[in-house]
Amino acid sequence: MNLDHRPAGLVDVAAKAGVSLSTVSRVITGRTRVSEKLRAKVMAAVDELNYRPNAAAQMLVSGRRSTIAVMARNTTRFGYAATLEGIEEAARAAGYVVVITVIDSNDAEEIDRGVNLTLSQFLAGAIVIEFDEVGVATTNALPEDLPVVAAAGARRRAAERPHAYLDDYTGGRLATEYLLSLGHRTVHHIAIPATRAQSGRAWGWRRALQAAGAPVPELAQADYSPTSGYEAALSLIDDPDVTAILCGNDELAIGAARAYQERGRRIPESVSIVGFDDQPFAQMWMPSITTVAQDFVDLGRRTFRLLDEWLQTGTRPSDSAVRPRLVVRESAASPR
Amino acid sequence: MNLDHRPAGLVDVAAKAGVSLSTVSRVITGRTRVSEKLRAKVMAAVDELNYRPNAAAQMLVSGRRSTIAVMARNTTRFGYAATLEGIEEAARAAGYVVVITVIDSNDAEEIDRGVNLTLSQFLAGAIVIEFDEVGVATTNALPEDLPVVAAAGARRRAAERPHAYLDDYTGGRLATEYLLSLGHRTVHHIAIPATRAQSGRAWGWRRALQAAGAPVPELAQADYSPTSGYEAALSLIDDPDVTAILCGNDELAIGAARAYQERGRRIPESVSIVGFDDQPFAQMWMPSITTVAQDFVDLGRRTFRLLDEWLQTGTRPSDSAVRPRLVVRESAASPR
DNA sequence: TTGTATGCGTTATCAT
DNA sequence: ATGATAACGCATACAA
Numbered sequence: 062m063n064l065d066h067r068p069a070g071l072v073d074v075a076a077k078a079g080v081s082l083s084t085v086s087r088v089i090t091g092r093t094r095v096s097e098k099l100r101a102k103v104m105a106a107v108d109e110l111n112y113r114p115n116a117a118a119q120m121l122v123s124g125r126r127s128t129i130a131v132m133a134r135n136t137t138r139f140g141y142a143a144t145l146e147g148i149e150e151a152a153r154a155a156g157y158v159v160v161i162t163v164i165d166s167n168d169a170e171e172i173d174r175g176v177n178l179t180l181s182q183f184l185a186g187a188i189v190i191e192f193d194e195v196g197v198a199t200t201n202a203l204p205e206d207l208p209v210v211a212a213a214g215a216r217r218r219a220a221e222r223p224h225a226y227l228d229d230y231t232g233g234r235l236a237t238e239y240l241l242s243l244g245h246r247t248v249h250h251i252a253i254p255a256t257r258a259q260s261g262r263a264w265g266w267r268r269a270l271q272a273a274g275a276p277v278p279e280l281a282q283a284d285y286s287p288t289s290g291y292e293a294a295l296s297l298i299d300d301p302d303v304t305a306i307l308c309g310n311d312e313l314a315i316g317a318a319r320a321y322q323e324r325g326r327r328i329p330e331s332v333s334i335v336g337f338d339d340q341p342f343a344q345m346w347m348p349s350i351t352t353v354a355q356d357f358v359d360l361g362r363r364t365f366r367l368l369d370e371w372l373q374t375g376t377r378p379s380d381s382a383v384r385p386r387l388v389v390r391e392s393a394a395s396p397r
Numbered sequence: 398m399n400l401d402h403r404p405a406g407l408v409d410v411a412a413k414a415g416v417s418l419s420t421v422s423r424v425i426t427g428r429t430r431v432s433e434k435l436r437a438k439v440m441a442a443v444d445e446l447n448y449r450p451n452a453a454a455q456m457l458v459s460g461r462r463s464t465i466a467v468m469a470r471n472t473t474r475f476g477y478a479a480t481l482e483g484i485e486e487a488a489r490a491a492g493y494v495v496v497i498t499v500i501d502s503n504d505a506e507e508i509d510r511g512v513n514l515t516l517s518q519f520l521a522g523a524i525v526i527e528f529d530e531v532g533v534a535t536t537n538a539l540p541e542d543l544p545v546v547a548a549a550g551a552r553r554r555a556a557e558r559p560h561a562y563l564d565d566y567t568g569g570r571l572a573t574e575y576l577l578s579l580g581h582r583t584v585h586h587i588a589i590p591a592t593r594a595q596s597g598r599a600w601g602w603r604r605a606l607q608a609a610g611a612p613v614p615e616l617a618q619a620d621y622s623p624t625s626g627y628e629a630a631l632s633l634i635d636d637p638d639v640t641a642i643l644c645g646n647d648e649l650a651i652g653a654a655r656a657y658q659e660r661g662r663r664i665p666e667s668v669s670i671v672g673f674d675d676q677p678f679a680q681m682w683m684p685s686i687t688t689v690a691q692d693f694v695d696l697g698r699r700t701f702r703l704l705d706e707w708l709q710t711g712t713r714p715s716d717s718a719v720r721p722r723l724v725v726r727e728s729a730a731s732p733r
Numbered sequence: 734t735t736g737t738a739t740g741c742g743t744t745a746t747c748a749t
Numbered sequence: 750a751t752g753a754t755a756a757c758g759c760a761t762a763c764a765a
Contacts, residue, residue: 454758
């Protein structure tokens with residue numbers, strides 16, 4: 062039958078059902094009443110021809126945009142992936158389709174390519190996962206007139222764009238205060254990369270130390286990987302003053318833990334280690350890792366809600382914070 | 398100036414540049430030669446008006462589809478996330494945009510909702526991450542006339558769709574043979590869920606055992622999480638015949654390792670444990686986990702290439718396998 | 734090389 | 750309640 066491969070259109074359905082094109086359109090969209098009789102005929106034709114509306118045409122004429130873009134540097138690391146999950150889930154529930162673009166590097170040209178590819182879509186809005194500098198640069202590269210919200214790893218003071226954020230400043234304080242309350246003289250910090258001079262968690266760590274009148278050690282910079290936590294720990298391991306380490310994420314904490322354990326140092330007897338994020342392996346580790354839980358999936362949902370609110374009401378939404386929670390497990394205890 | 402918020406169109410640019418609409422179209426698409434003089438004027442107008450082509454209109458008229466859909470049950474677990482990464486990377490390089498839809502459950506209605514949402518896009522093709530039964534069901538729910546390829550966790554004999562797959566049958570054999578060669582009388586298996594009666598790796602495990610004339614123990618069924626590996630190990634832990642365990646993934650291996658170590662059983666002295674996937678934590682565990690490395694990112698790339706080939710040539714591509722590799726570390730050794 | 738005219742599949746505005 | 754018809758923004762065959 063259908064010899065040429067062009068998919069059936071409204072006209073084809075109309076012809077087969079013996080009604081006008083606009084009647085078919087009406088039963089498809091369902092916005093206007095149509096007699097039961099015709100509706101049935103149309104549905105039959107739709108089924109038979111296996112008709113699917115052409116999204117491009119619909120968008121063109123209606124101007125209705127139903128896809129949102131998510132831009133991120135990474136999609137596999139725990140925090141990023143979980144945030145994406147939250148966004149996708151909320152977006153799908155609201156009838157939006159999600160296109161994802163990863164921007165691998167901070168190179169301006171690279172960013173431009175990604176932005177252009179994404180913008181070639183007919184977008185309702187965009188969400189940037191702004192856990193790193195690439196994210197920040199991406200947000201800045203996006204046009205002013207597109208509704209853009211960010212999922213951020215920390216609060217931004219003077220952000221031009223609305224954002225939902227993890228209150229990791231508070232998380233950093235919480236963890237540090239906990240360690241101090243255990244009797245540690247001070248707390249060292251192995252830090253993840255930050256979008257600013259220092260991450261929110263590093264900031265909270267510093268504040269808590271200062272507030273307690275404790276010395277503020279120089280922080281050890283790492284990236285996100287267990288290996289880098291391992292190496293950072295090696296630089297601390299011979300220092301007898303190091304009795305407690307707050308790590309910027311659980312990967313670092315696990316890497317650091319391994320560095321100590323390999324050398325025969327027991328945790329928490331010899332050093333206390335606290336992580337960040339509460340990712341699945343944290344509680345499986347031996348000893349299980351005390352950590353600051355951050356609900357990334359919720360962050361993703363909130364971020365989408367911000368965007369949705371903007372699109373619905375037309376007014377810029379205000380920022381939204383997700384609170385961290387200290388999860389006490391086995392890797393931290395009183396010194397000695 | 399631009400009081401009403403309608404974005405600039407080809408007409409606006411043409412007016413401002415003082416040329417015809419089609420000239421503008423030509424410089425935008427770049428498919429036809431335009432004099433340098435006019436091209437410059439047009440570009441200036443484009444810049445000034447900040448013109449962006451309307452993707453919907455372009456698609457409608459050209460019929461060119463440039464977005465592909467990825468459907469998956471999950472996007473955060475290691476294998477899924479890494480596969481998605483590979484797909485996205487390859488697709489972006491080829492100029493495609495990726496929309497992602499997660500199908501949370503095996504419920505037919507749920508699947509239909511996801512499929513319809515996705516298909517409402519103007520798709521060039523779709524990729525299903527078929528690591529589980531939901532993936533299989535999703536593939537089946539997709540229309541025949543849409544180019545669909547699958548990224549599978551194992552080879553499918555009579556698959557209706559082209560697919561790239563992890564040759565985890567071979568991986569299972571490799572790991573089992575290795576354990577046997579170490580001197581173990583047999584190897585137990587803690588299995589991940591499978592899309593068929595048993596996973597490819599379970600099949601390879603069984604075959605290797607049979608080929609060696611070793612007894613084939615009943616397998617312990619688990620899901621994907623460390624916790625379930627922990628629990629499965631608990632059911633094995635009192636059996637003195639269990640000297641070697643092959644786990645369906647590294648999460649299970651780590652969970653199982655913890656179960657033994659918690660009870661004071663040393664690894665590999667007391668039991669050998671081998672994992673699957675080689676995810677980042679495998680080498681951080683103490684002892685580091687011997688595992689079968691699977692390159693999920695490569696799987697993603699290959700899957701996209703299959704689809705791309707199909708779209709370019711118009712002919713169904715043939716399947717593509719990614720080979721596993723045994724990574725020997727510390728968690729397996731000769732018994733006693 | 735450049736401009737004019739037509740049509741892509743749909744929704745929305747008119748009549749009827 | 751239903752049917753004609755005019756946009757929507759762009760690419761392209763054709764004319765100049």
